[in-house]
Each structure stands twice: as C-alpha cells, then as structure tokens.
Amino acid sequence: MPLVLRTLLFGFVTLLVVVLIIDDIAEVEEETAKNILRFLDPERDISILKGTLKPGDIIHYVFDRHSTTNISENLYRLLPTVSPMKNQHHRRCAIVGNSGILLNSSCGPEIDSHDFVIRCNLAPVEEYHRDVGWRTNLVTMNPSVVQRAFQDLVSEEWRDRFLQRLRSLSGSVLWIPAFMAKGGEERVEWALRLILLHTVDVRTAFPSLRLLHAVRGYWLTNNVHIKRPTTGLLMYTMATRFCEEIHLYGFWPFPLDPRGKPVKYHYYDTLKYEYTSSSSPHTMPLEFRTLSTLHRQGALRLHTGTCD
Ligand code: CTP
Numbered sequence: 001m002p003l004v005l006r007t008l009l010f011g012f013v014t015l016l017v018v019v020l021i022i023d024d025i026a027e028v029e030e031e032t033a034k035n036i037l038r039f040l041d042p043e044r045d046i047s048i049l050k051g052t053l054k055p056g057d058i059i060h061y062v063f064d065r066h067s068t069t070n071i072s073e074n075l076y077r078l079l080p081t082v083s084p085m086k087n088q089h090h091r092r093c094a095i096v097g098n099s100g101i102l103l104n105s106s107c108g109p110e111i112d113s114h115d116f117v118i119r120c121n122l123a124p125v126e127e128y129h130r131d132v133g134w135r136t137n138l139v140t141m142n143p144s145v146v147q148r149a150f151q152d153l154v155s156e157e158w159r160d161r162f163l164q165r166l167r168s169l170s171g172s173v174l175w176i177p178a179f180m181a182k183g184g185e186e187r188v189e190w191a192l193r194l195i196l197l198h199t200v201d202v203r204t205a206f207p208s209l210r211l212l213h214a215v216r217g218y219w220l221t222n223n224v225h226i227k228r229p230t231t232g233l234l235m236y237t238m239a240t241r242f243c244e245e246i247h248l249y250g251f252w253p254f255p256l257d258p259r260g261k262p263v264k265y266h267y268y269d270t271l272k273y274e275y276t277s278s279s280s281p282h283t284m285p286l287e288f289r290t291l292s293t294l295h296r297q298g299a300l301r302l303h304t305g306t307c308d
Contacts, residue, residue, distance in 0.1 A: 100264025143184025
C-alpha cells in the first residue's frame, strides 16, 4: 500500500478511536449525572428559598436529628429568592479540595481556565494562587471555619480579615451548610450579621436538608457507605447537575504523596487529620477510592499531580 494511503488510513483509525473514547466518556458522565438526578435537583436543593420559611421556624439538624435550631431574622434576610444555580449550565467545572497536594503543583492557571470554579471552606487563595488559582464562582463555609480560620471573629482585626475575604469573592455564591450539625449556630449568626452590616457582594445560599439527605442516599444506594459526606463530595455530587465536565484538584486524603513525601492535610494551615480514625465524621479515603473509580470510568477527572 502506498505510504500516503497508509498514513491516511492510520490517521482515520486514530481519529475513530479518539471519537469512540470521547463518546464513551460522555456517556459515563451523562449516566452518572442522570442517576444522581433521580435523588436530587441541585438547582432547587442548593438553597432553601425565602418563600418556603419564615423567621422563627424550627429546623432539625441533619446529623443531630433530635436537636433543632430556629430560622433567625438575619438568616431569613439572606435567603435567596431564586436559586443561585437557576439556568446555570457550564461546560468545564473545577472543584478545588483543600489538600496540601496542591502545594508546588503550579495548577493555578489551569484551575482558573475552567468556566466555573468551586472552592471549599473559604480556603485562602491570594498567597497560593500559583498553585490553586484565584477564580471562585462558589465557595462553601462550614460554621467551623468561622472559628478555625477567623478566630470566632472576636476582634476588629479578625472581623476585617473575614470581610476582606468575602469582598474578594465579589458576585460568587457563598454556600453555608448551617443545618448540618448542631453547635455552629452562633458562629453562623455572627458571620451573617457582619455580611448584613457591611457591603459584601456575595450571594448567600443555605442548602436544604433534602440535598444533604439525597447526597447521602445516592452514595448509599451505590454501596458507598459514607458516614457524613465531605464538602468536596457534596460539591461533586451537585456539580454533576450543572457541569458537563468535572475536574477535581486538591483531593488527596493521605499523609504521603505517591512518591512517599509528606503531604499537609490543608495547603494553607497546620491542621492535622486522622484519616483513618473511626471517631472522625468523614470517611475520606473511601470517598477518594470512589472518586478514583469514577475517574477510571471517565465520569470525572481527578488531578493529583503537577500541572506544568
Ligand atoms: N480534601 C481531600 N484531602 C484532604 C483535605 C481535603 O480530599 N487532605 C477534600 C475533601 O473532599 C474536603 C474538601 O477537600 O471536603 C475540602 O477540605 P476541608 O475544608 O478540610 O473540608 P471538610 O473536611 O469537609 O470540612 P470539615 O472538616 O469542616 O467538615
């Protein structure tokens, strides 16, 4: 066969294989999203809306069912009137977990190149932007963050730092799981008071109990016995609804990297984590194994290396 013909044939076969692989990946992605959709509708469940509750209403915590809290005036004022995810559909999304595996990764520009970037627990970006990027479209804030990262807003200095972090988010969704576990209501209240007192351009969202139950239910029926889903897994589950392609960065719940070098639990602080302790609320290594399986099946892309 002449060389030209052989080259053409080889090119055609390669193209066909690539198209088939891409098709396969798209199918797995679609299938996962469809399955998750049977359990939840993130556009609706991402936040309780104003019309559905009033100040004083009683809410049961998801993980401490016998304990309740009341919808405060401030929380009510900050409930959105329409879903922050209404009509949102994005081609490529990045979800940035907080593992120290991101340090020296140079993944910042790659993360920022996504159409929608989700971050967890108000993790700082400024000093780490080379590795983690700047862009933020949605960021979560567990009540514990107010204590851990902002010293319970005790002084003017910490209140300023908190407000500065929020101002840098300009227009992003601030997602506060206020009804997950008891113990954080005062912290949420202090944070909300500050948001209302100062001009902060964030769109607050408070996930419904339904979302948290549904995410847990979805993974349980898929035989993934997760005690309490981590923020990262909640974000991935939700993102399947509004993202075509999902890329995960900073997910690495292990003390050593693949080459045996120590990895910090968080890229930005000195917090230590007992990855395998039975008293921990999360089952991160199990979640990671599940995400790795989905990565192998082509349903998501898990980035754990460097980006140069
Ligand atoms: N994460 C990870 N490996 C780590 C640290 C975090 O995979 N070493 C992922 C988890 O999915 C986690 C997310 O990054 O949910 C954000 O990290 P963090 O702020 O520590 O979240 P949580 O542990 O869920 O928060 P909390 O401890 O307040 O429940």
